[in-house]
Amino acid sequence: MILGQVVDFLGVPDDVPGGIARRMQRQRVLYDGEHHYDVALGEQALCTNxxxxxxxRQRIERLLRDLGPASLTLGILPSTARVDLFPVHGFNIYGxxxxxxxxxxxxxxxxxxxxxxxxYDTAFAAPSSAASYGDAAEALLGKARSFPVDAPLGE
Structure with missing residues (x-):
């Protein structure tokens, strides 16, 4: 669904099945034992419908499952946390x-x-140092899972 939105927005050829297959293949590295990922995710991203x-629901369930592997350190930045850096665009640091x-x-x-x-190292350190990990991250994911994403504004 989201890849379809990207295709529509950019007006590019529709190869959503191929894009999904490539993304699923890339996700295998989470479990290969050779890589490690440190991720800082804003709580707001969990509630943006x-x-x-x-x-x-599937996104939250996947994140809850991914809290387990030793190859992933997932931090959730609470919406109320103080971060001593203005928000920047998303990025990945490799190798x-x-x-x-x-x-x-x-x-x-x-x-x-x-x-x-x-x-980029400094830009990652600011939100990751203010993020919640482990049980606290799981609690934030549980809170987001119970958020009524299909409720009208104001309810």
């Missing part, structure tokens, strides 16, 4: 910090300059 109630990847609306940027990579 993209895709409808069923997609939202031993030798590359950052930023996906934009119409393109992607790979950053490899040492001084710029240090900024």
């Amino acid at each position: 993209i895709g409808g109630p069923e997609v939202m 031993d910090g030798d590359r950052a990847h930023v996906e934009l609306v119409s393109s992607a940027v790979d950053v490899g300059e040492r001084s710029e990579l240090a900024l």
Whole structure:
């Protein structure tokens, strides 16, 4: 559903099944024992209704399942947490910090300059240090799971 929205928005050829297959293949690295991922996710992302109630429920259930593997450290940044950095776009830092990847609306940027990579390290440290982990992250996911995503505004 969400990939279909991206296809419609960008006006690109519809290869949603291929995109899903590639994403599922990339997710296998979570369980291969060779990689480790540190993720900081804003609580607001858990409550932003993209895709409808069923997609939202599946997203939360998947995150709850992914709290288990040793290859993933998932932090949920509570909406009320103080963060000493203005919000920035999403990004990934790869390898031993030798590359950052930023996906934009119409393109992607790979950053490899040492001084710029240090900024990405700092930009990740701010929200991740204010995030909740373990049982506290699970509680925030449970709170989001009970949020009525199909309720009219104001209820």
